[in-house]
Amino acid sequence: MTKPLEGIKIIDFTHVQAGPACTQLLAWFGADVIKVERPGSGDVTRNQLRDIPDADALYFTMLNSNKKSLTLDTKKPEGKEVLEKLIRESDVLVENFGPGALDRMGFSWERLNELNPKMIVASVKGFSDGHHYDDLKVYENVAQCAGGAASTTGFWDGPPTISAAALGDSNTGMHLAIGILTALLGRDKTGKGQKVAVSMQDSVLNLCRVKLRDQQRLERVGYLEEYPQYPHGEFSDVVPRGGNAGGGGQPGWVLKCKGWETDPNAYIYFTIQGHAWEPICKVLGKPEWINDPAYKTAEARQPHIFEIFGTIEAWLADKTKFEAVDILRQFDIPCAPVLTMKELANDPSLRASGTIVEVPHKKRGSYLTVGSPIKFSDMKPEVTASPLLGEHTDEVLTSLGYSKQDIFNLREVKAV
Ligand code: COA
Numbered sequence: 234m235t236k237p238l239e240g241i242k243i244i245d246f247t248h249v250q251a252g253p254a255c256t257q258l259l260a261w262f263g264a265d266v267i268k269v270e271r272p273g274s275g276d277v278t279r280n281q282l283r284d285i286p287d288a289d290a291l292y293f294t295m296l297n298s299n300k301k302s303l304t305l306d307t308k309k310p311e312g313k314e315v316l317e318k319l320i321r322e323s324d325v326l327v328e329n330f331g332p333g334a335l336d337r338m339g340f341s342w343e344r345l346n347e348l349n350p351k352m353i354v355a356s357v358k359g360f361s362d363g364h365h366y367d368d369l370k371v372y373e374n375v376a377q378c379a380g381g382a383a384s385t386t387g388f389w390d391g392p393p394t395i396s397a398a399a400l401g402d403s404n405t406g407m408h409l410a411i412g413i414l415t416a417l418l419g420r421d422k423t424g425k426g427q428k429v430a431v432s433m434q435d436s437v438l439n440l441c442r443v444k445l446r447d448q449q450r451l452e453r454v455g456y457l458e459e460y461p462q463y464p465h466g467e468f469s470d471v472v473p474r475g476g477n478a479g480g481g482g483q484p485g486w487v488l489k490c491k492g493w494e495t496d497p498n499a500y501i502y503f504t505i506q507g508h509a510w511e512p513i514c515k516v517l518g519k520p521e522w523i524n525d526p527a528y529k530t531a532e533a534r535q536p537h538i539f540e541i542f543g544t545i546e547a548w549l550a551d552k553t554k555f556e557a558v559d560i561l562r563q564f565d566i567p568c569a570p571v572l573t574m575k576e577l578a579n580d581p582s583l584r585a586s587g588t589i590v591e592v593p594h595k596k597r598g599s600y601l602t603v604g605s606p607i608k609f610s611d612m613k614p615e616v617t618a619s620p621l622l623g624e625h626t627d628e629v630l631t632s633l634g635y636s637k638q639d640i641f642n643l644r645e646v647k648a649v
Pocket of ligand 1: 248249250251252269271272305306307308329330331333335337338357358359369370371372373402
């Protein structure tokens with residue numbers, strides 16, 4: 234099967250998570266992704282949180298599948314020369330070094346554009362160019378704080394809270410992938426490469442769009458009716474943390490199910506969608522609520538929404554999260570069990586769809602990873618193992634025209 238990105242050559246100068254998540258996605262879709270790593274050490278995640286001695290850590294294997302690994306010291310003149318050759322024949326260079334690192338290495342945007350005017354140069358940084366924090370190095374949680382996610386996540390009586398979802402890292406990588414694909418389409422029209430830059434702060438903020446909506450509503454009317462603070466609590470002049478409240482027009486909450494006393498994940502998320510009010514009342518055994526003016530409309534329900542959630546919890550007390558969802562789904566009520574990583578890893582539907590995949594690896598044996606969340610009718614992205622450090626060095630150098638003797642010489646000076 235021909236993959237849409239076959240023939241696109243990508244220099245993957247990325248490390249940790251934000252950049253690797255982007256290039257992994259492009260590799261799944263057929264791009265030839267060559268990960269350039271420092272000889273001897275490579276991407277720092279190869280060694281981070283190892284669960285098997287001497288084998289690449291899952292942090293690395295789960296973000297670098299379908300790639301090649303070329304070891305190259307790009308600070309040595311011999312290494313720079315190899316990189317220049319690679320640049321001349323590649324379509325994209327992706328990097329997420331700290332601010333200024335690529336320039337210090339001698340590969341500024343101007344130099345890259347001079348070497349290959351058709352090349353797309355894609356970068357992730359913590360903050361956008363020209364931002365007053367643009368000199369900062371940034372990791373996931375820093376980005377969540379800088380992008381508005383932390384101040385709006387958690388409970389009102391607790392501190393700002395970090396989400397487990399990689400809003401700063403993988404999310405930024407996904408934004409970058411969209412930017413790269415857009416620039417590739419643009420190049421088809423203009424014949425020119427361009428610089429694509431995505432900041433982690435901007436990518437987090439993009440996902441917090443509705444919180445900026447709420448800030449403006451709050452400033453205009455002084456309250457936010459879908460937040461638990463309404464109508465009994467106080468609002469300040471900034472968007473508060475809303476706990477587990479539903480973010481849109483449908484109130485929702487995480488509700489206890491049978492066994493919650495001992496199982497920290499015996500919960501479902503329950504949403505009270507307006508038009509589902511009648512079935513909700515029927516399923517709860519509260520038909521009298523259907524036309525009661527105190528319950529009939531969303532507006533009437535809001536002041537005592539937690540009393541309603543309490544009634545639903547009483548109904549849930551003798552049902553597991555799975556039993557509850559099996560009943561509620563028959564009434565078209567938007568809900569889901571709170572699933573653990575163990576349950577997701579073993580979910581037959583996710584295995585069948587290729588969202589959870591088991592990948593054989595030369596050193597680790599097989600490991601689980603998350604496959605492509607994007608499904609196509611004409612292509613099924615296959616996930617292959619991440620490369621060992623330098624596994625493809627000889628192959629890539631040979632394809633660039635280096636002889637065995639040249640490669641030996643490069644090894645002698647520790648450039649590869
Ligand atoms: N050969 C020689 N040198 C190499 C190399 C290679 N193949 N690959 C990287 N290097 C060098 C770089 O030139 C740079 O050297 P310099 O600082 O002397 O100029 C250094 O290795 C890498 O620096 P940096 O990227 O700043 O690494 P760090 O470990 O200090 O910081 C981050 C890590 C993630 C905080 C930082 O890279 C960053 O802020 N990146 C942008 C935001 C980002 O993506 N963060 C999320 C990561 S998930």
